[in-house]
Amino acid sequence: MSVLIFVDQTESHIKKSSFEVLTYGAKLAAQIGTTAEALVLGTVNDDLAGLGKYGVTKVHQVANETLNHVDAQLYTKVIADAVTATGATVVVMSHNITGKAIAARVSARLKAGLVTAAIALPDTSNGFTIKRAVFSGKAFANVNIATPIKLISLNPNSFHVALGEGTATVEALNVTVDPSKIKVTAVHKVSGEVPLTEADIVVSAGRGLKGPENWGMIEDLAHELHAATACSRPVADSDWRPHHEHVGQTGVQIAPNLYIAIGISGAIQHLAGVNRSKVIVVINKDPEAPFFKAADYGIVGDAFEVVPQLTAEIKKMHNS
């Protein structure tokens, strides 16, 4: 009976979303009166004992290099074996790209009820009920898990990372790792950019920018804010920007702390991809743009005048 937190890594470094999940898992363990333990798959260069700062007492590691790549089938078997070996009754992971690949598999293997896209700690006063986002962020559902083992995948950017004191003991976990049935033949990473789904701040632009040649000012603003860049669907469909930047109902769904939408009208399909952002800023010359209704802050004005000023003002703030 413990909470086991799956810590996701990429290129031998722990992903940002994992720190959020560690905090969540530790709080959950305190709530139900048990200990929180972490599970790390593959080899990592980060300080695993240091994960104690997030509230875990123990870190189990399966330091097998095959696991440096996410194969849903292998990961599932290893995580399920780890759950059995540690006697965990609650398993927590991020609803990130890895979580989406493995959560359901682990759930089916362990017959552990799964709530994906969770946004809050469970209500354990009467059962084990977790709030999750549904209808593309337009509503929430409270879902009860009745099975002995429970599995939660947490929506990224829905829980504040809390750092405390402490060191965790790191233990090697002996689990058989099968050979992968999937061969990775190539990896294309967009270097030097902040990955969209991991970004704290996202600067996004739409058709209001008139053409791909005008994206320089968007990139300047994103650079100044250490933000990822994104775009609306018409922009990606016109090949002004790569498809992986398209946020919206049929593109990438994101929930950053700050979303700055420039020259995007805010069609409901676009909002479905960004409405879980904490703070939304809209810059549009059309005061009737529907996006203003979903925004926290707005400027009615010409992007070509406002955006360079915004970059300059932020630079000024960073330098002061």
Place this chain on the structure above:
Amino acid sequence: MKILVCISKTPDTTSKIAFKNGNTQFDEAGVQWILNPYDEWYALVKALELKEKDASTVLHLITIGTADCDPIIRKALALGGDEAIRVNTDSNDSYSIASQIAAIAKEGAYDLILTGKETIDYNGASVPGFIAEILDMPYVSLATKFELNGTIATIDREIEGGEEVNEVSLPVVVGCQKGMAEQRIPNMRGIMAARTKPLKVVEPIAVDALTSVVNFELPAAKAGVKLVAADNVAELVRLLHEEAKAI
């Protein structure tokens, strides 16, 4: 080659989301139903492309639901596919839904099972993973490209900050998203043909749900936008820094 495409009906993106019976049930009044866009635009159209390349391909569609799903199934058949299977049960527990699909998939010995990456109503993103685990098949999620060479599939999938290319032998379960294929509009011939294509209604197997929805909530309304004058950008920066603490 046998392909199974999993389809689901979802409320249109522009539908008003409301609940009834003490917020325990989705209020379907006035809701326009569509094929889940990820299932339609990406999974189904990719399967059609594969069938166009190899006419011997058998393409079946499956949905889990009651008779009110039939119009959506006919719409999917108008795009293409040989026949559809509807498992006659209603559930919002993804594990139960996936178990029904897996039972049919096992019986039909499909080489390729395609689904959308998630539905736009429950956004669980879990049905393809459940199916793959129940059938002990490899699973490639968030797939953006799919090519088949004999029995080897080459699949691009999204990873953080990029994509990777996976090579895997059939059978495989693939969750499809943008990039896989382009949206198609059914033509009149397809619509006519869909009327006479077989739609098999199958009774469900017994499955215990792993989760249950207690109730739904709507998010609190936004406080309203705070507008800043276009000639006072410094004020926006101040608000974002001091008030919103976002930068």
